[in-house]
Amino acid sequence: MPIWDIIGPVMIGPSSSHTAGAVRIGRMVRMCWGKEIKRADIYMRGSFATTGSGHGTDRAILAGLLGCAPDDPAVRSGIDLARKAGIDFHFHDEDIEGAHPNSVRIVLSDECGHMMDAVGASVGGGAVRLQELDGFKVDISGELPAVIIMNRDVSGVVCAVTSFLARREINIATMKLHRDSRGGMATMVIELDANEKTLDTAGMSRAHDAIVRVITIPGQGEA
Amino acid sequence: MRSIKEIINFAEDRGMSLHEAILAIDSEAAGLGADEIRHKIESRLADMERSVNEAKMSDAPCKLVRPMGKALRSYAQKGGICGDFILEASAIALEVASYNASMGRIVAAPTAGSCGILPGLLFSWKKFYGSDQDKTKESLVEALIVAGAIGEVIAGRATLAGAEGGCQAECGAAAAMGAGALAYIRGGSSVTVANAVAITLKSVLGLVCDPVGGLVESPCIKRNGTLAAIGALSADMALAGIESIIPADEVIDAMGQIGRSIPPSLRETSRGGLAVTPTAKNLVSRLGNRKLGSLQGGAG
Numbered sequence A: 001m002p003i004w005d006i007i008g009p010v011m012i013g014p015s016s017s018h019t020a021g022a023v024r025i026g027r028m029v030r031m032c033w034g035k036e037i038k039r040a041d042i043y044m045r046g047s048f049a050t051t052g053s054g055h056g057t058d059r060a061i062l063a064g065l066l067g068c069a070p071d072d073p074a075v076r077s078g079i080d081l082a083r084k085a086g087i088d089f090h091f092h093d094e095d096i097e098g099a100h101p102n103s104v105r106i107v108l109s110d111e112c113g114h115m116m117d118a119v120g121a122s123v124g125g126g127a128v129r130l131q132e133l134d135g136f137k138v139d140i141s142g143e144l145p146a147v148i149i150m151n152r153d154v155s156g157v158v159c160a161v162t163s164f165l166a167r168r169e170i171n172i173a174t175m176k177l178h179r180d181s182r183g184g185m186a187t188m189v190i191e192l193d194a195n196e197k198t199l200d201t202a203g204m205s206r207a208h209d210a211i212v213r214v215i216t217i218p219g220q221g222e223a
Numbered sequence B: 001m002r003s004i005k006e007i008i009n010f011a012e013d014r015g016m017s018l019h020e021a022i023l024a025i026d027s028e029a030a031g032l033g034a035d036e037i038r039h040k041i042e043s044r045l046a047d048m049e050r051s052v053n054e055a056k057m058s059d060a061p062c063k064l065v066r067p068m069g070k071a072l073r074s075y076a077q078k079g080g081i082c083g084d085f086i087l088e089a090s091a092i093a094l095e096v097a098s099y100n101a102s103m104g105r106i107v108a109a110p111t112a113g114s115c116g117i118l119p120g121l122l123f124s125w126k127k128f129y130g131s132d133q134d135k136t137k138e139s140l141v142e143a144l145i146v147a148g149a150i151g152e153v154i155a156g157r158a159t160l161a162g163a164e165g166g167c168q169a170e171c172g173a174a175a176a177m178g179a180g181a182l183a184y185i186r187g188g189s190s191v192t193v194a195n196a197v198a199i200t201l202k203s204v205l206g207l208v209c210d211p212v213g214g215l216v217e218s219p220c221i222k223r224n225g226t227l228a229a230i231g232a233l234s235a236d237m238a239l240a241g242i243e244s245i246i247p248a249d250e251v252i253d254a255m256g257q258i259g260r261s262i263p264p265s266l267r268e269t270s271r272g273g274l275a276v277t278p279t280a281k282n283l284v285s286r287l288g289n290r291k292l293g294s295l296q297g298g299a300g
Helices: A016-033 A046-050 A057-065 A073-084 A157-167 A201-205 B004-014 B018-030 B034-057 B069-077 B084-101 B117-129 B133-157 B171-185 B190-204 B220-239 B248-261 B278-287
Strands: A010-012 A039-045 A088-093 A102-109 A115-124 A127-133 A136-140 A146-152 A172-179 A185-192 A211-217 B105-107
Touching (some): A010 A073, A016 A102, A016 A211, A039 A057, A046 A102, A057 A102, A136 A146, A136 A172, A136 A185, A146 A157, A157 A201, A157 A211, A201 A211, B004 B018, B004 B133, B004 B190, B004 B248, B018 B133, B034 B084, B034 B105, B034 B117, B034 B133, B084 B105, B084 B117, B084 B220, B117 B133, B117 B171, B117 B220, B133 B190, B171 B190, B190 B220, B190 B248
Parallel strands (some): A039 A088
Antiparallel strands (some): A010 B105, A039 A102, A102 A115, A127 A136, A146 A185, A146 A211, A172 A185
């Protein structure tokens, strides 16, 4: 850990894991959703459920869903801001065997029946991992910009995606592949080196016919 | 940075000052320019100073404890036993730690629960010894670089998480970082800085993390105040030429080993110690323990 991470993060208190980390999880989930949030069902797990209320974890997650950074004083009024923004939010506790002790599942939905189900964990010192997205393991930190590609499990998709990145001279930092079954649905999780603020999501989804969905998450870096 | 010794050797071999050596080592490891890292630390110092000023003015309430900074300040005006420097450092530490508990904006240094100690020591020094504005800022940035490196070594050899190592790893580490920073800012050699770190940590070995109700308030806030004093005295002892027989790196290793043997009930789980005293249980039940499940929002 470099010295500026030891002296940091700059954050709204009281807890790096239960407050700052919770904001970061909310913010990452918002970026994955990529549109206005109508309804949020928030399932607190482990110590997020037991000690979260004293640490403002509830407001922190809502503030993150509204796009706040961990050092934004608006984190304090996350609940009021979410109400004002017209988000229909509901908190629940859930006890899941083997879940990370500081974690939360966030389900976002809209009137058209679109849904997204994300699980995030606060892993210490304000660092977080987005663990699952719509049932697929993703495991990204949000420090680096990332792309999540969901596709039918056929040959050539990885090649098409990496060629797409290569043509744009974008270097890959990490890459993970998962699939639910042979020939079923697969995900590719790629973290990128450069700060790709304007990655061409639409272009990438056309890189191969089997690509169903592309989600890009800008790196939060210092935030 | 794996050891204090390694940093000192690096500096001595190249004829660099301690903070220059730290910047050079971190710059190499992170692939960033030394200037860029220095700039990041400058901005951390500015955020820290802002938190000190905001905390002093804040009257946002904590959940369990009453504000303490003002009481200590007005007592100090009449002349306390500890002297002006320690009372000021302790008042700042109490204020910043309370500000954190009431959702104020702070710099985790190294953690949110221990965020008062380092600003307490650095800005008390600024108040009493920082006359020349430009030179003061430069000295504070360099001291904060040294503090960061001490924290980096502790994180690598032991831990900075209360859940892994108890309070010695949070407030103890913060006090050690602050003691090293003070020793450096007062012109102490690298060896003096290392002694200040060792003396501080030896005084806090075994300190458990047993927060009442899981909140970062009791005993956390007062502990920020008292450990600022241990940091200041340890720096003075080291500057007086007192040496730690056990070198800093070995003290840090001992801290890590002790942390691992602290039972989980005393490592931030609130299942032991102060957290399970009759008064603590009573306070927590009076707090009402609002369940999150009952909280609902909505557009309508």
